[in-house]
Amino acid sequence: MKKIYVREEWCLGCHLCEYYCANANLGGGNMAKALKGRPVHPRIRVEDDGKISFAVACRHCDEPLCRKGCIAGAISVADGVVCIDREKCVGCYTCILSCPYGAVLPAEDGHAVQKCELCIQTAGGSPACAEHCPNRAIVFEEGGASA
Numbered sequence: 001m002k003k004i005y006v007r008e009e010w011c012l013g014c015h016l017c018e019y020y021c022a023n024a025n026l027g028g029g030n031m032a033k034a035l036k037g038r039p040v041h042p043r044i045r046v047e048d049d050g051k052i053s054f055a056v057a058c059r060h061c062d063e064p065l066c067r068k069g070c071i072a073g074a075i076s077v078a079d080g081v082v083c084i085d086r087e088k089c090v091g092c093y094t095c096i097l098s099c100p101y102g103a104v105l106p107a108e109d110g111h112a113v114q115k116c117e118l119c120i121q122t123a124g125g126s127p128a129c130a131e132h133c134p135n136r137a138i139v140f141e142e143g144g145a146s147a
Contacts, residue, residue, distance in 0.1 A: 001080035002142050004116065004127055006055045010137035011046070013053030017129035017138055018042035024119050024128035041108040043116045044129050044138075055129065055138055058082060058103040058116040066115075069098030074112075081120055086112040 021042035023031040044057040067075040074088035089112035096104045107114040119127045130140040
């Protein structure tokens with residue numbers, strides 16, 4: 001199964017992945033029109049300590065701890081993709097505490113949570129962050145990042 005891999009040595013810290021992610025999850029289209037005047041709530045985020053930058057996204061674990069910790073049964077795995085059913089989510093944030101990578105985030109509405117779902121419902125299964133990363137620091141491929 002294809003997964004997102006981050007090559008931190010190539011990350012520019014430009015945050016474009018965050019904007020493309022937010023736009024894809026709003027339905028795509030013209031990013032300037034879609035995001036103008038709206039708070040941006042990406043499902044991926046760039047961490048930067050001043051020396052190194054890297055994107056943090058869901059790793060779609062084989063045995064996801066977020067799923068095990070979910071008291072509402074809102075997290076499932078389908079074809080290797082860890083997904084959240086926002087209708088079932090009760091907003092307890094146990095999954096946020098359970099994720100060892102910090103990839104599960106509070107949603108913009110404050111009730112449910114959100115995380116990367118590889119754009120399977122919004123962009124036809126091709127993650128917008130990887131598609132638009134200007135330096136190919138984020139790649140979507142089988143088995144690991146190539147050089």
